[in-house]
Amino acid sequence: MHTKKYGIYGGQFVPELLMPALEDLESEYNKFSKNPDFLKDLTYYLTDFAGRKTPLYYARNLSKKYGIKIYLKREDLVHGGAHKLNNTIGQALLAKYMGKKRIVAETGAGQHGTATSMAGATLELDTLIYMGSKDVKRQMTNVQRMKMLGSGVKAVETGSKTLKDAINEALRDWVTNIETTHYLIGSVVGPHPYPMIVRDFQSVIGNEVKKQILEKEGRFPDSIVACAGGGSNAIGIFYPFINENNVKLFAVEAGGNSMQVTDKAAMHSASMCSGEIGILHGACTKVLQNREGQILESHSISAGLDYSGVGPELAYFAENGRVSPCNVTDNEALNAFHELCFTEGIIPALESSHALAYVMKNAKSGLLGDLVVVNLSGRGDKDLNTVINITGDSYENC
Amino acid sequence: MKIAEKFEELRENKESALIAYICAGDPDSHVTKSAVETLVEGGADIVELGLPFSDPIADGPTIQEASDRAIRKGMNPDKYFELVKSLSVKVPLICMTYYNIIHKYGIRSFVDSCIEARISGIIVPDLPIEESTELKQCCENNNIDLIHLISPITNDERLKKILNNSSGFLYLISQTGVTGSDSNIDSGLESLIKKIKKYTDTPVAVGFGISNLSQVRNIISYGADGVIAGSVFVKTIASGKNMEHELLQIAKELKMGTRHD
Ligand SMILES: Cc1ncc(COP(=O)(O)O)c(C=O)c1O
Numbered sequence: 251m252h253t254k255k256y257g258i259y260g261g262q263f264v265p266e267l268l269m270p271a272l273e274d275l276e277s278e279y280n281k282f283s284k285n286p287d288f289l290k291d292l293t294y295y296l297t298d299f300a301g302r303k304t305p306l307y308y309a310r311n312l313s314k315k316y317g318i319k320i321y322l323k324r325e326d327l328v329h330g331g332a333h334k335l336n337n338t339i340g341q342a343l344l345a346k347y348m349g350k351k352r353i354v355a356e357t358g359a360g361q362h363g364t365a366t367s368m369a370g371a372t373l374e375l376d377t378l379i380y381m382g383s384k385d386v387k388r389q390m391t392n393v394q395r396m397k398m399l400g401s402g403v404k405a406v407e408t409g410s411k412t413l414k415d416a417i418n419e420a421l422r423d424w425v426t427n428i429e430t431t432h433y434l435i436g437s438v439v440g441p442h443p444y445p446m447i448v449r450d451f452q453s454v455i456g457n458e459v460k461k462q463i464l465e466k467e468g469r470f471p472d473s474i475v476a477c478a479g480g481g482s483n484a485i486g487i488f489y490p491f492i493n494e495n496n497v498k499l500f501a502v503e504a505g506g507n508s509m510q511v512t513d514k515a516a517m518h519s520a521s522m523c524s525g526e527i528g529i530l531h532g533a534c535t536k537v538l539q540n541r542e543g544q545i546l547e548s549h550s551i552s553a554g555l556d557y558s559g560v561g562p563e564l565a566y567f568a569e570n571g572r573v574s575p576c577n578v579t580d581n582e583a584l585n586a587f588h589e590l591c592f593t594e595g596i597i598p599a600l601e602s603s604h605a606l607a608y609v610m611k612n613a614k615s616g617l618l619g620d621l622v623v624v625n626l627s628g629r630g631d632k633d634l635n636t637v638i639n640i641t642g643d644s645y646e647n648c
Numbered sequence: 649m650k651i652a653e654k655f656e657e658l659r660e661n662k663e664s665a666l667i668a669y670i671c672a673g674d675p676d677s678h679v680t681k682s683a684v685e686t687l688v689e690g691g692a693d694i695v696e697l698g699l700p701f702s703d704p705i706a707d708g709p710t711i712q713e714a715s716d717r718a719i720r721k722g723m724n725p726d727k728y729f730e731l732v733k734s735l736s737v738k739v740p741l742i743c744m745t746y747y748n749i750i751h752k753y754g755i756r757s758f759v760d761s762c763i764e765a766r767i768s769g770i771i772v773p774d775l776p777i778e779e780s781t782e783l784k785q786c787c788e789n790n791n792i793d794l795i796h797l798i799s800p801i802t803n804d805e806r807l808k809k810i811l812n813n814s815s816g817f818l819y820l821i822s823q824t825g826v827t828g829s830d831s832n833i834d835s836g837l838e839s840l841i842k843k844i845k846k847y848t849d850t851p852v853a854v855g856f857g858i859s860n861l862s863q864v865r866n867i868i869s870y871g872a873d874g875v876i877a878g879s880v881f882v883k884t885i886a887s888g889k890n891m892e893h894e895l896l897q898i899a900k901e902l903k904m905g906t907r908h909d
Pocket residue numbers: 331332333334359361362436437438477478479480481482483484553554555599601602627628629
């Protein structure tokens with residue numbers, strides 16, 4: 251039976267106004283995702299625009315240092331610098347096939363906003379990006395990139411003025427302009443069918459890894475490690491392996507400064523590790539909330555992981571034990587960032603640095619086995635300011 | 649008082665309902681209490697009291713800001729029920745909140761607390777009919793109305809599903825959008841109201857963007873049993889100037905439009 255839920259997680263907790271649009275989206279997606287023209291267009295854009303397939307790179311120096319084989323799935327090499335484009339190209343193409351003229355999206359750091367703007371520009375869709383006003387100030391370069399690509403950028407002044415408020419505002423826009431507009435959500439979050447659609451578009455990552463690792467090693471890895479904010483790069487690389495029970499799957503959340511929580515804010519973004527069951531942005535999932543059910547502001551050094559919820563399907567896999575949720579701190583991620591720069595000549599995104607940090611921390615314990623694939627979800631050029639503000643720009647002592 | 653009884657009473661008096669929404673605890677419980685009393689004095693037949701949530705996706709800026717202010721001032725479910733219990737107005741009271749608040753409180757306990765506070769109905773704007781089974785059951789067992797929303801783009805299949813489950817009244821959204829947006833009430837609404845009334849005896853009240861007398865008159869002339877106004881009151885409370893006087897005037901004006909002549 252087809253279900254809109256993963257166990258108790260997922261569902262459609264949205265205003266009545268959105269229900270027809272969600273039903274429509276689901277049936278159109280089911281139709282076009284089997285349509286040969288759609289699939290041909292998707293392959294074309296993924297190959298020649300996004301630059302797929304991405305390499306599965308054997309990180310020789312890192313492997314030597316930690317005594318296990320470490321492969322990096324190079325999503326940092328996708329056009330735009332992150333896995334985000336896999337989803338935005340897919341959904342923008344879907345919007346086009348559905349006859350929509352306009353797309354709206356939320357963005358936190360600006361990565362999803364940039365990837366949406368790229369897809370919107372090439373597919374000639376009118377594009378508007380909602381971004382919390384705090385994030386607009388923190389991420390000026392990405393704001394300028396989005397504008398350069400022809401998108402409108404609207405600063406959101408309500409609530410905590412960050413990602414969760416940008417999602418609220420994008421949902422409100424969609425409610426208002428439902429006939430013309432597709433809401434292009436940026437991760438495996440939100441009401442059904444979004445978590446399914448985004449998972450499917452991101453599964454290209456895991457499907458490639460499956461072939462590549464067999465070619466290179468003749469076997470599946472012992473474990474796969476990915477960072478999880480909303481969870482799209484994680485579920486994208488995990489999903490094709492979900493029935494391969496010998497492959498351990500680790501979703502690394504942002505442990506922030508500490509696991510402390512006040513009545514208004516969490517010092518971290520680890521909703522699977524320490525959140526509770528709740529309803530946020532249209533789905534039942536693990537959320538960071540206070541005693542009264544108000545959603546807490548989250549924290550992470552990496553803007554892309556800084557979110558108070560997580561995709562419902564990932565919450566489900568975490569609960570049934572298929573995926574192991576874990577977390578590393580801001581500092582551990584920062585150290586992993588520097589280490590990858592030095593040892594492999596790759597500047598990783600701070601998000602992806604969380605996955606790397608977990609591997610570095612646990613490689614020697616045997617937990618991960620002998621053959622590990624890390625999803626290097628993005629490149630770190632966007633994070634240089636953040637890193638320099640903390641570390642300074644003198645690296646002699648690193 | 650039951651919502652159905654109120655509509656019955658209004659029908660006998662040849663009136664439709666003025667349903668007034670404000671956000672509890674904005675800017676504090678004391679003001680909310682006097683605002684509710686003023687609204688009822690001005691003619692509100694039913695009062696909808698918002699229990700604020702941090703992420704109100706169905707609300708426009710006016711009610712979002714009110715929710716933020718109320719939460720910052722410490723409004724929470726326990727204080728909310730305390731406040732409602734302290735009200736002495738005789739009209740039916742409705743609790744409007746988002747599902748996470750109820751879920752976290754516990755569905756059973758939430759409904760119990762509503763009963764204790766003599767609340768007659770609950771509206772949850774992010775809980776469509778498909779997800780509402782558990783709360784619905786609990787409300788039914790306790791004689792509280794769970795009020796569902798309908799929009800101009802709700803298709804016939806969904807419409808029937810919702811109508812079959814309706815109780816209290818049906819909350820018809822005037823147009824696509826969020827609360828507080830400018831509403832252009834048009835004849836599309838008239839045929840929609842007529843269609844709904846063909847299928848059900850449950851009263852129909854129209855909300856979202858209702859702020860003046862002529863809108864109310866039009867909606868009532870289309871056959872609606874009531875109108876819901878919120879942002880216009882919330883704005884008045886936020887401005888703080890002459891609040892009671894202003895609320896009274898607006899309520900009186902809107903109420904005028906609900907009297908059939
Ligand atoms: C490079 C990178 N990795 C990971 C994420 C987190 O998103 P998700 O958990 O959906 O993969 C982001 C989000 O902006 C990102 O830019």
